Amino acid sequence: LQCPVSVSCSENNTNILELPPSVKLPVHGIDHRSNSLEISDPEECLPELFLRLNYSSSLFYPFKSIRFYGTYQTPLDVRTNVTFFNCSSRGKPLPCPIHVADNYDLVDLNLVSCKKLVSQLMPVPTSMLQENSIRLIWNTSFQSDHQCFVPCNRGKRKHKVHESIILQTAGAALLLSILGALYLIYHYYRNKGEDQQRVETFLKNYEALNPTRFSYANIKRITKQFKDKLGEGAHGAVYKGKLSNQILVAVKILNTTEGDGKEFINEVGTMAKIHHVNVVRLLGYCADGSHRALVYHFFPKGNLQNFMALPSNKERFLGWNKLHQIALGIAKGIEYLHQGCDQRILHFAINPRNVLLDESFTPKISDFGLAKLCPKNRSTVSMTAARGTLGYMAPEVFSRNFGNVSYKSDIYSYGMLLLEMVGGRKNANSSEETFQVLYPNWIHSLLEGDDTYIPIDDDGDFRIAKKLAIVGLWCIQWHPVHRPSMKGVVQMLEGGEEQLKVPPNPFESAAASSSSAIIPARCLNLELEVIPETD
């Protein structure tokens, strides 16, 4: 919409009504209720301004009427002939040299010495022009266009308020967005950093969990040219070594002359899968030409065999509580091998020499050269040759006539180990061949109170010894199905001994008939049918 008039804001925050061609009049208030605004001339010479107006009917659009003296209102299209006079020639300076007069005023003596300028049809009566203040009323139909009359101060202020609100809101929004973006960036990089850290930790752990392959030159360097020999087993010598200042290792150099490397593959393949507090960790291996070696953590206390002693042996006897803890640890390690991995791991060489002890006497099952992996859903395994340690070997491993070989064969070996822990084999003066039969027999007498060989004074200690003995006897039952699982063993060891029942003595008849028999007479009968194992 084209407005010939416009209201704008001056620099000093005053509404200015601009009339064509360039008459600017200060507005003294816009009243939207009466649709009017008041104009006046700061120079107090309104007639001069009207003189400058190039008056036409559309000049005041959208104003429809004009009001003066507060009440007197006249439409703008009703025009009066107004004569303009310049009275400056009267000698003294006047605040407003332009005077107006209508036909009636022309006789006004005040105009006698004034110069007539022009006569014009004007919408504003002379009396009003002389008032210096008029109120213009705009057409109500123009309501929708009254943006032409946005009050300056309020408008501007409102505008300014709006603007400042918008600016503030925009600023706040911008600030928030920046902060949000910074937060997101920070989070992104932090998460990325954490992810990176996680990945690195994982890789580190993964590397640590997986055995490292060493060259033979490295093995020589680690063991300082095989300087410190820890001992010698059936498959090779073990040397002490150092991976770093913190990590001491035991390096087992396997005899390369024997076997086809199966034990090596077996041990590395099995150990790489195993991570349990009661099983030794394989840190690395060496397969360099014909050289084969296995690298383990070094355990300063050596193996459990060193501590198989009677309570009277103050130097080596560990105390019943510790022995109980060791027995429980070994049981948990075997339970893990039997149940904790994707495949069942049967050790087949559980004996005190294959249980190493760390500085706090935590037992670690070692030596997996004879171990066998088998699917969990298969309860028995095929075995072409007897494997294990004499004295700890289950009867079915020795001869299939006693049943099928299964994880229960490890239970048997563990049972023998428990009985040995109770009695201290070395002190029982029995040879490897006889102790398998004599020991359980002797333990039975001990439990029945017929034997005073082991001096156990303390009631609590006796209870532990009795518990270990009863659990051991259950584990060495002839019939594999009568032996408990390792889970059952752990439960028995953790429970009270009063609930434990002493099992029948499997060697009773054998021990009575021959003190030097390795296998009880009834078991020597090769005609015995194979006992299929069910659990």
Ligand SMILES: Nc1ncnc2c1ncn2[C@@H]1O[C@H](COP(=O)(O)OP(=O)(O)OP(=O)(O)O)[C@@H](O)[C@H]1O
């Ligand atoms: N990680 C180890 N830390 C400390 N000593 C160890 C470690 N591994 C083995 N030994 C010691 O080295 C010696 C030889 O151990 P190795 O396992 O080769 O043979 P063994 O178990 O005694 O006999 P076998 O090979 O017939 O089972 C043992 O005295 C054993 O205690």
